[in-house]
Amino acid sequence: xxxxxxxxxxxxxxxxxxxxxxxxxxxxxxxxxxxxxxxxxxxxxxxxxxxxxxxxxxxxxxxxxxxxxxxxxxxxxxxxxxxxxxxxxxxxxxxxxxxxxxxxxxxxxxxxxxxxxxxxxxxxxxxxxxxxxxxxxxxxxxxxxxxxxxxxxxxxxxxxxxxxxxxxxxxxxxxxxxxxxxxxxxxxxxxxxxxxxxxxxxxxxxxxxxxxxxxxxxxxxxxxxxxxxxxxxxxxxxxxxxxxxxxxxxxxxxxxxxxxxxxxxx
DNA sequence: ATACGTTCCATTGTCATACT
DNA sequence: AGTATGACAATGGAACGTAT
Numbered sequence: 001x002x003x004x005x006x007x008x009x010x011x012x013x014x015x016x017x018x019x020x021x022x023x024x025x026x027x028x029x030x031x032x033x034x035x036x037x038x039x040x041x042x043x044x045x046x047x048x049x050x051x052x053x054x055x056x057x058x059x060x061x062x063x064x065x066x067x068x069x070x071x072x073x074x075x076x077x078x079x080x081x082x083x084x085x086x087x088x089x090x091x092x093x094x095x096x097x098x099x100x101x102x103x104x105x106x107x108x109x110x111x112x113x114x115x116x117x118x119x120x121x122x123x124x125x126x127x128x129x130x131x132x133x134x135x136x137x138x139x140x141x142x143x144x145x146x147x148x149x150x151x152x153x154x155x156x157x158x159x160x161x162x163x164x165x166x167x168x169x170x171x172x173x174x175x176x177x178x179x180x181x182x183x184x185x186x187x188x189x190x191x192x193x194x195x196x197x198x199x200x201x202x203x204x205x206x207x208x209x210x211x212x213x214x215x216x217x218x219x220x221x222x223x224x225x226x227x228x229x230x231x232x233x234x235x236x237x238x239x240x241x242x243x244x245x246x247x248x249x250x251x252x253x254x255x256x257x258x259x260x261x262x263x264x265x266x
Numbered sequence: 267a268t269a270c271g272t273t274c275c276a277t278t279g280t281c282a283t284a285c286t
Numbered sequence: 287a288g289t290a291t292g293a294c295a296a297t298g299g300a301a302c303g304t305a306t
Contacts, residue, residue, distance in 0.1 A: 034287095034288095035288070038281055038282085041280095080288090093289095094279080094280085099278080114280090114288095156287095157289090
């Protein structure tokens with residue numbers, strides 16, 4: 001790429017144009033990471049117990065407050081899994097599917113399987129900032145995988161050598177907070193959507209069964225309220241009918257030369 | 267020709283193990 | 287200890303076979 005104009009107050013680095021007072025650091029320069037393991041599944045005394053053990057499928061939780069599996073102390077000491085602290089960034093290492101490159105944050109101390117790398121928290125970086133940076137770089141992370149084709153994986157060496165823009169800890173925290181605020185707003189919106197969907201479901205139940213009539217259909221011309229009648233589908237308004245879909249389709253059947261037909265429901 | 271149930275196969279995630 | 291890879295299980299969808 002040819003020389004481009006760099007805005008005042010910015011500088012060119014190997015990872016792109018960033019503010020002058022930011023640095024570029026590799027993950028291995030400010031913290032370390034480790035992978036986990038799986039206690040032998042054929043030894044039942046390794047399973048159960050009190051130690052949370054996370055499989056890579058649970059990375060989609062994004063913020064991991066609990067996991068579904070538990071292992072015993074015996075399982076913990078007889079496998080290569082180990083406790084990683086709360087506030088670690090967890091990254092999927094293996095898998096052809098979407099797990100590889102997916103990141104999450106542990107919100108409890110937990111153990112993981114060998115397909116998860118845990119990047120430890122440190123006093124030099126913001127876990128949330130690192131999480132957002134890596135989450136944003138999902139496609140890039142996937143392209144970094146070793147090996148050819150689907151089976152490739154990330155490994156600890158690749159993670160340690162990942163470079164990222166590195167502002168002061170205070171700025172990292174502030175950036176992460178801003179993003180977290182947006183996440184909060186999105187979560188609120190999602191809650192609202194769920195609520196509206198519940199209202200819609202309830203409304204469908206009322207309107208499609210005739211339990212509640214829209215005002216202009218609820219009364220006879222003389223002002224008396226329309227009654228209900230009993231049918232095989234339950235009580236429905238006295239002026240409604242019960243018909244099979246087949247009956248409706250027969251009536252709607254358009255005549256095409258080739259014999260095909262469609263039903264348009266409005 | 268259609269409806270339905272079954273089988274097959276690709277994808278993905280996971281575990282075990284050999285290798286460095 | 288960390289990584290690569292063979293093996294396998296779970297899943298879902300496509301393809302196929304059969305009865306009507």
